[in-house]
Amino acid sequence: MSRVLTLAGRTGTGRVGAALAALVILFAALWMGAAIGETAIPFKTVAQTVANRLWNAGYPLAPIDEGIIWSYRLSRAVVAASCGASLALSGAVLQSLLRNPLADPYILGISAGASTGAVSVAILGVGAGMLTLPLGAFIGALVAFVLVSLLAVKAGRGTAAIILAGVAGSQLFNALTSFIVTKAATAEQARGIMFWLLGNLSGVRWPDAWLAVPATLLGLVVCLWHARPLDAFTFGSESAASLGISVRRTYFALVGVSAMMTAVMVSIVGSIGFVGLVIPHAARMLVGVRHGVLLPAAALIGAVFMILADILSRVLIPGQVLPIGVITALVGAPAFALILGQRRDRA
Template structure:
């Protein structure tokens, strides 16, 4: 019996690894198709051949072809499609990490108020003129990171009051504090006195990738790659944390230190992502659930697959937001809310049925 159990575990691990590999290859192919469609489709449709020609010219530094299609493809649509993929990958990573951190499958940066804190930090920097290193000496990403970290710490402290830890209390605290921070954010926007800035910031707060440029890709791409590396290095510790603090400690995990590191990593990722896309909800909630059904709960496989699926999901959502209405672009956050809110209700219903 003792010889069979390790063999069974090994077969199960090998099978999960094969599924993860296949899922990664499939998602990579789907992501390429989604990125291509995102560049081809829009108010002006660009044939596939012309898209690849424009991309080739852009990559090799050649002059744009006569007309405007090269400019549409290379300067507008390609950066936006890539930013959607990067932000989606980051949100998938943050959602996976936060759910492990708080041991709550209903957690994501939006529901826990982290995105609201990041939005408040970013809007404060914009309205107070600190986005370019002004009064507070902070860049937009730094201000958003500080807001995300502060709001996460506040939600966590509230959920731990009395010495205990209740996942439902954490979610309720996140929703309440997030709504308070959102209200204060909107107050700051309305007090800015610049009507054009107010309209732009309010649209951005609902989630928007319309400001994508090649220069805006560097910071979120670097943050997502660093975040993925940091989380993968702690994948085994995250697996242990899911079994409870005492079990994780018995396996040699410094739980207090791990939580501090996860606070910083998830807040950093959320802050950088919010600074370029606004607060996009529910991606971090949906992605980990879908990926666990395919590759299981081992974070060594779950993290990269969640990043790929998040990239695919947000690329497709951004395409829908740009093309759903003929003469108007929807905020990306509106589309994710229409998908994510029913998903949240379904997950809540399942948890209530299980008691």
Template structure:
């Protein structure tokens, strides 16, 4: 019953966290008001709130909270997948340079005007993530393949695309653009809208289905390459599909929310502590914990120094580093 209870508790925590996050802020809005507004917009009876309160909940805070939850869900899922495929518990979307490549693609569209208006920020981020992913895989293949070369190639790709992003911003953006881009690169959900929610939900939904379907194969991969092949798992096809899905999710999230670190690194470890290592349990619990974590990280980012916001990536790093240190100490002592 422990895995079932863990999944149910984390899903309940996601809903409660979103509702509480929307209610928190300078405007006088309560959780029952939030529920009433959402029900009214979904076809229920009218909510007994003012138009201003209705707009605050439906147009401002609800899209932002949902985007935070979806982003946390997707980043945690990406981290869990990459840690399993690479058999390295330090892997996350940043390891393969996917986040850095997505940032470069998005900045190229926003600052340089690549595509002459025909490319959206999400498209630019996805192209950048794809280019980074292909480059890293080519470097790793040329070095003989394996986990070690992949990680080393990922580090090189991360540094390359981070440098390109900095060069574009510093050489082509004015002072206002530079400030906005740098704030966005650290993670910001301030401009979240329903279109961002829809795009991210679609990408993460596709990724979640593909990853959950591949959960038995991931269990086989964790036992070793030879064992996986003996069980009929095509490692090449599995890696291409799941890493491609990971690139899609990461690029979409980076385009909407910026490059947010430590979620994909820390959350899968917390999920394994709760429900063990079987992927049909680890993946959904990781997604739920990631959603809760991101919702509260964004709530802290917009409320601690209100009315001034801090980038949500700063909050995830400040919370994620101590949490990861605790997890490492627990693992070293053999605590599961």
């Protein structure tokens, strides 16, 4: 994978080949996500189900198997891929903008703010029916990032300041979310919200995919459009400004699209940690730091990682589905420790 993605930044043929290879890898992961689960379904049946649904191929299939594949597993895999790609993109962008390897939507409080916004709309009815769940999550994400930024400016301009402010902001918005759930939610709502906050793909269906996929594609296009400015931000905002880049416009555009992607995913699947933190580092180790290659690589790796994590969440304990946030934490924490160790050895 690394060789193919690296070639993408060199020649036009390499870009086309890398794009095709990426699509093959993504479709293979989606295929696995639809076939592997509590009950194993042959890969051939998955292909026939898709052919029946999209092109009316007429393959004779058991209605139960076809329903499981199309209405449950495939839609779930598509949302998982969108979620992984969006969080990985957001993490890569925030780490480059802030020049801090620990920056990601979860640590900077964006995810916690989105959770508070979504819960406020769902339980408190904030907006009196005028705000949808994704819009409430988006507003919460923006409020959280603005608050974290103000705290960081007040504390100082060091790169550690915004991380410390993000930790404080995360705790604040997590506490607000817990307070809202405890105060206003019924027992049934509280159980559902708490499970959702750990990351839950069990209830996603195709309407969620029609929201998640466009948000991810829009975020990818906006981030790739700003790939060269992000390369300049590697050397600091002053260097970027000296190259004629509008620092403020770039900053607000990329923070805004990162908040949008995070908010949409949180409103669908809940708060999921470590994806935006670990995947960008893994992508840099594979393809380097040029954002024209790094961003699509991070999106692809994040998508595949989330699909595999979702498969694990369904098969790890027979008869029980684990919250996907548990899987990402169990895998992401040791992986991040390994990455930190390798960075230290290279230093």
